Structure formats: structure tokens, C-alpha cells
Amino acid sequence: MIEVNELTKRYGDTTAVRNLTFQVRPGHVTGFLGPNGAGKTTTLRMLLGLIGPTGGSATIGGQPFRRHPRGLRHVGALLDAGDVHGGRSARAHLEALARSNRIPRSRVDEVLEEVGLAGAAARRRVDGFSLGMRQRLGIATALLGEPPVLLFDEPLNGLDPEGVLWVRELFRGLAAEGRTVFVSSHLMSEMEHTADELIVIGRGELIAAESVAAFAARGTRPTVTxxxxxxxxxxxxxxEEGAAVAPYDDRTLKVTGLSAARIGELALHHRILLEELTPQAASLEAAFMELTAESTEFLAGDAR
Structure with a gap:
């Protein structure tokens, strides 16, 4: 289990994370959401001991990550797919990590096969990899020690649709094995299909810690196509009626703030032909945009 208690991180006059408290339970895929600059990456880095908190605590399995003697056996993480020595092959990179963490060498072959980098790809220098291949190598690194806790920061960047589907099923499978899977992502549609629970933050503070369905249902503004x-x-x-209107194409609008019935009444009154009038079910993206609207005002220099 991951436990964060009153976690705070300040950089000079900027507070990146403020009194953040939440838990991430095993057996679930938990999405970690927030606008750019909300403090997601800073929180993950504090969980892994890469930076120290200004206040509060962040523990994994009841203790700070730094106290785990063989880290990859306890926590697997992908924070930056580009943070790999480009002159090494994928196999050499994983073998070095396996040796330093006392992981059997046979495990290297297993994870290379699992992420689709076996064979010739395993012998290629990493600096020749595409972003998608680097993401797969990062996921292989996280899986190497078969840890009970896994952290991923934007793991879908650079993956093609087949790769996205593979990652979705992988995360679900890991959670089904009883592992703790914590995933930061800006892709609302993927979190809607992948996550069971959500931790949502804005301006470094907690906005919600609940199921995906419960969070989506908190969106109060109806959306109509x-x-x-x-x-x-x-x-x-x-x-003029106060709705927010966004064009979708040259004949279609996405309307928020008015019900479908009221839109129909207005169209009838003004003799406007409607070819479609479809209320949209509650969505994670709509709730996220509404509930984090006041948390997107970070200056570029403040985003961490």
C-alpha cells in the first residue's frame, strides 16, 4: 500500500504540493490525475525518495522507499522513459539492474518477451529506439523485480493503439494479482477504461479520492451534442441563454450548461432545424474539466 500523509513540497516561494493525504490500495488500478503543474510528478518523486519533502511523509509498504535494500523487488517505477543510457542495449540495461538488485538473469528474458522487445530489439542501442519502444523498456524495468507496488508516470506517451490496449490489459492483470498499480496520466479516456480508483489533485492539493464512477458523477453540467x-x-x-457552446464540426455543437429539453425548446421557438439532439452520459473528462477548472492557473515556471 502507498500512504501519503500531509505531504508538502516547497521550492522557494512556490508550493508544488500542499498537505496532501491519500492512500493507494492493492488490487486496484488507481489513476493519478491533475492539470499540468498540479504536482503529480513531484509527488511521485517524493514517493521514490528522489527528492525530499518539506513536510509530511510518503511511504510504501509502511516505510520510506529508501529503506528498501533492493528497490526493484519492492517497487517498480517508470517516471521518464528517456532516462536510460543511450549507448546500452535494452538487454544490457536490464541485466545491469538485475545484477544490482540480485534478480535472476532469466527474468530479463521474461520481461523483454512480455513487453515485446525480445530478439533483435533487445540487442539494439537504446538511442535508436522510438519513444514507444523506450516506454516499453521502461515498463520492462518496472516489472523486472516482480514488485508488489508499481508506479507509472504518463506510460502511454508514444504508444500506438495496439500498445495502449496492451498496457491497459497489463495494468488490469497486475492489479488482479493483488498488486498496487498507481498511474499518472493526462488521457482521461484511458483512465476511464483502465482505472478503478482515482486520486485527483490541483495546485498541489487533494480534490478527490474515490472511484472513477463516483468522480464522473460529480460533474454537474449537462453536455449535449x-x-x-x-x-x-x-x-x-x-x-445568449448562458450555455457554453463549442463547435465540433461545421454542423455539430457540444453544449454544456443547458439540458437537451431546453435546447429543443429554444430551437423550436427560433425555428431552427435540429438534426440531432443527444444528451451525453456523465464522463470522467467532463467531471475533470469542471472540478479542476480553478486549478489550471499555474504560471509556466511554477509547473512541476
């Missing part, structure tokens, strides 16, 4: 040949006129009418 509207299709019409009179796009400009309908946009003006709905905007």
Missing part, C-alpha cells in the same frame, strides 16, 4: 444546418444562429441563441 447538437447537429443543425443553422450553426451560427443556434450558437448565438444558446450563448
Amino acid at each position: 447538437v447537429r443543425t444546418p443553422d450553426l451560427a444562429q443556434l450558437t448565438a441563441v444558446l450563448s
Whole structure:
């Protein structure tokens, strides 16, 4: 289990993480969400002992990560897929880690096969890898020691659709084995399909710690898809009524702030033809955008 208690990190006058408290339980995929600059990566780095907190604590299995003598046997992590010596092959990179953590060499072949880097790919220099291949190598590194806890920061970057599906099933499988799987991602659609639980932060503070379904249901503004040949006129009418109107294509609008029934009434009153009027079910992305709206004002220099 991961436990964060009153965790705080300050950089001079900037507070990147403020009094953050949450738990990540085994047997679940837990998504870690927040706007850019919310403090997600800083939190993960404190969990792994890469930076020290200003206050509070972050423990894995009841103790700070630094106290685990063979780290990869206890926690597997992917924070930066590019943080690998480019002159080494994938196999050499994993073998060096296996030796330093007293992991059997046979495990290197197993994880290379599991992530799709066996054979010729394992012998290639890492500096010739695509971003997707580097991500797969990073995941192999995390899996190497068969740890009970796994941390991933944006693991889907650079992966093709087949790779995204593979990662989704991998994470679910790891959680089904009783492991703790903690995944930071900005891809709301993937978290909706992959995660069971969510930790959501903004400006370094906790916004929510609950199931995906419960968080999605917290979005209060209805979203409706509207299709019409009179796009400009309908946009003006709905905007005057106080709705937020976003064009999707040259005949379709995404409308928030008004119910489908009210949009239909307004269209009828103004004699505007509607070709489609579809209320959208509660979504993780809609709830996230609404509930973190006040947490996206970081200056570029403050984002960590």
C-alpha cells in the first residue's frame, strides 16, 4: 500500500504540493490525475525518495522507499522513459539492474518477451529506439523485480493503439494479482477504461479520492451534442441563454450548461432545424474539466 500523509513540497516561494493525504490500495488500478503543474510528478518523486519533502511523509509498504535494500523487488517505477543510457542495449540495461538488485538473469528474458522487445530489439542501442519502444523498456524495468507496488508516470506517451490496449490489459492483470498499480496520466479516456480508483489533485492539493464512477458523477453540467444546418444562429441563441457552446464540426455543437429539453425548446421557438439532439452520459473528462477548472492557473515556471 502507498500512504501519503500531509505531504508538502516547497521550492522557494512556490508550493508544488500542499498537505496532501491519500492512500493507494492493492488490487486496484488507481489513476493519478491533475492539470499540468498540479504536482503529480513531484509527488511521485517524493514517493521514490528522489527528492525530499518539506513536510509530511510518503511511504510504501509502511516505510520510506529508501529503506528498501533492493528497490526493484519492492517497487517498480517508470517516471521518464528517456532516462536510460543511450549507448546500452535494452538487454544490457536490464541485466545491469538485475545484477544490482540480485534478480535472476532469466527474468530479463521474461520481461523483454512480455513487453515485446525480445530478439533483435533487445540487442539494439537504446538511442535508436522510438519513444514507444523506450516506454516499453521502461515498463520492462518496472516489472523486472516482480514488485508488489508499481508506479507509472504518463506510460502511454508514444504508444500506438495496439500498445495502449496492451498496457491497459497489463495494468488490469497486475492489479488482479493483488498488486498496487498507481498511474499518472493526462488521457482521461484511458483512465476511464483502465482505472478503478482515482486520486485527483490541483495546485498541489487533494480534490478527490474515490472511484472513477463516483468522480464522473460529480460533474454537474449537462453536455449535449447538437447537429443543425443553422450553426451560427443556434450558437448565438444558446450563448445568449448562458450555455457554453463549442463547435465540433461545421454542423455539430457540444453544449454544456443547458439540458437537451431546453435546447429543443429554444430551437423550436427560433425555428431552427435540429438534426440531432443527444444528451451525453456523465464522463470522467467532463467531471475533470469542471472540478479542476480553478486549478489550471499555474504560471509556466511554477509547473512541476
